[in-house]
Amino acid sequence: MSDKSILKNFASYGIGSIVTLVLGFLTNPIITRMIDPSEYGKYSMFTLFTSISLLIIVFGLDQSFVRFFYDESENDRSKLLIYCLKFAIIVNIIFSIILISIYEKITLYLFQVESFELILLIIISNFILLFNRYSLVLIRMQQKAILYSSMQVLQKISFLLLFLSIIFSNENNFVVLVYTSILSNVIVTVLSIYFEKDFWLNSFSNINLKIQVIKKTEMLKFGAPLLFTSLVTWMFQSIDRVFINYYSGFNELGIYSAAFTIIVLLNALQTTFTTFWVPVAYEKYSINKDEKFFFERANRFITLSMLYISIMLILFKDYIVYLLGSEYREAAFIMPFLIFMPLLYTISETTVIGINFMKKSKYHIYIALISCIASVLLNFILVPLFGAKGSAFSTAIAYLIFFTLRTLVSKRLYKLNYALTKFYLCIFLVSIFALYSSFNEINLVIFLLAIFNLIIITLLYWTDVNYFLHKFKPYFVKFLKK
Numbered sequence: 001m002s003d004k005s006i007l008k009n010f011a012s013y014g015i016g017s018i019v020t021l022v023l024g025f026l027t028n029p030i031i032t033r034m035i036d037p038s039e040y041g042k043y044s045m046f047t048l049f050t051s052i053s054l055l056i057i058v059f060g061l062d063q064s065f066v067r068f069f070y071d072e073s074e075n076d077r078s079k080l081l082i083y084c085l086k087f088a089i090i091v092n093i094i095f096s097i098i099l100i101s102i103y104e105k106i107t108l109y110l111f112q113v114e115s116f117e118l119i120l121l122i123i124i125s126n127f128i129l130l131f132n133r134y135s136l137v138l139i140r141m142q143q144k145a146i147l148y149s150s151m152q153v154l155q156k157i158s159f160l161l162l163f164l165s166i167i168f169s170n171e172n173n174f175v176v177l178v179y180t181s182i183l184s185n186v187i188v189t190v191l192s193i194y195f196e197k198d199f200w201l202n203s204f205s206n207i208n209l210k211i212q213v214i215k216k217t218e219m220l221k222f223g224a225p226l227l228f229t230s231l232v233t234w235m236f237q238s239i240d241r242v243f244i245n246y247y248s249g250f251n252e253l254g255i256y257s258a259a260f261t262i263i264v265l266l267n268a269l270q271t272t273f274t275t276f277w278v279p280v281a282y283e284k285y286s287i288n289k290d291e292k293f294f295f296e297r298a299n300r301f302i303t304l305s306m307l308y309i310s311i312m313l314i315l316f317k318d319y320i321v322y323l324l325g326s327e328y329r330e331a332a333f334i335m336p337f338l339i340f341m342p343l344l345y346t347i348s349e350t351t352v353i354g355i356n357f358m359k360k361s362k363y364h365i366y367i368a369l370i371s372c373i374a375s376v377l378l379n380f381i382l383v384p385l386f387g388a389k390g391s392a393f394s395t396a397i398a399y400l401i402f403f404t405l406r407t408l409v410s411k412r413l414y415k416l417n418y419a420l421t422k423f424y425l426c427i428f429l430v431s432i433f434a435l436y437s438s439f440n441e442i443n444l445v446i447f448l449l450a451i452f453n454l455i456i457i458t459l460l461y462w463t464d465v466n467y468f469l470h471k472f473k474p475y476f477v478k479f480l481k482k
Helices: 003-033 039-057 063-069 079-103 103-111 116-141 143-169 174-195 198-207 213-262 262-286 292-315 317-324 331-338 340-351 351-356 361-385 388-413 420-437 444-460 461-481
Strands: none
Touching: 003 143, 003 213, 003 317, 003 420, 039 079, 039 103, 039 116, 039 174, 039 213, 039 461, 063 116, 063 213, 079 103, 079 116, 079 198, 079 213, 103 116, 103 143, 116 143, 116 174, 116 262, 116 444, 143 174, 143 444, 174 198, 213 317, 213 388, 262 292, 262 340, 262 351, 262 388, 292 317, 292 340, 292 420, 292 461, 317 331, 317 340, 331 340, 331 388, 331 420, 340 420, 351 388, 361 388, 388 420, 420 444, 444 461
């Protein structure tokens, strides 16, 4: 794949994320103004539980599907899909039976009410999310960027329209958000399968064909450790909300969850880059294992992009949070350190490639486990003292550990130059900026700190900045002439 086609592909994914971002800015304030923080906190617990349920159900085989997709001929790729789906459906049935048998305890813990309706909604959501996961992964792996972006946009539009249509005919509680989420996922899943119907029909026509036992063993050997890794990573990424719910209740959890909506720009860039990067990186490596310059430049590009956007979001946090409504004003002081989650995770996707290329998935377990322990300890200490703000700081430190471990292990397996000294200096400067912004509204000091950070980062990465300006200039000029 040439540089031009790579840029075009990334831009196609980016268009969907930009539109999704705009829709997010429109959707989130509408929701937060119509749903109070405590109900929003309960919805956060629903999404939290369904996300861990999906990890258990797919059993890491979604990552195996991604890893082995390009190793198979086009005719045999459908066998991979069917094997992964069969396995996941069986696990889902067993998991659903367990949920039904103890539904009172689960719903009481999650929502402080015993409800069979809510457990059924969780089971239905899991089933839809399973097919949603594989339908979108299939589109990703075939690098159909425009189609994937269209599904992203459709998800947001359908969610907003369904929410507005349901909210006016029901009470404004979190169950409305649950129904809206399920229905919007149904729409996206059905259309994703329809647009790839030839692949799906071919897969189901070969439903009785079996892949080689060796391939099954290899896929399970690669995917099973990632299940444990994913579960630990889920705990690492979600333990903050569990602690906040336990120590501070649904109201503060709702405000904390709303703070995530402020960083939608970084989340959009994270999703866009990860979606684009994984298949491209595997394809590049399969073609030429020694083309390290490409991977180093990709790391510099995403590092600069994420740092610049992070600084601007912290600078304008007080203006953005006004969109959420008066009940969510405190989110502005929680957000600065939450930015480090998408910032460090996205950059680590470019530094973790050595582990994935060498198929050393066991290292993901150790990395996630160490990061999770750090997150639990930090949240245990800081949440009782500082509430949601303490949890945000804990998350930032845990993700810094996560990034460092991913990078150092990967470098041992596949040596690349990530200019880590410069990077850690930039993270230190942004941390000082975030710390001050966590206790102050926008003022002259915040403005000067933002400018200082932008200047220092540009100077440190000037060679790379100059390279990217030169690289993108022809496309920008061409765009202006249209």
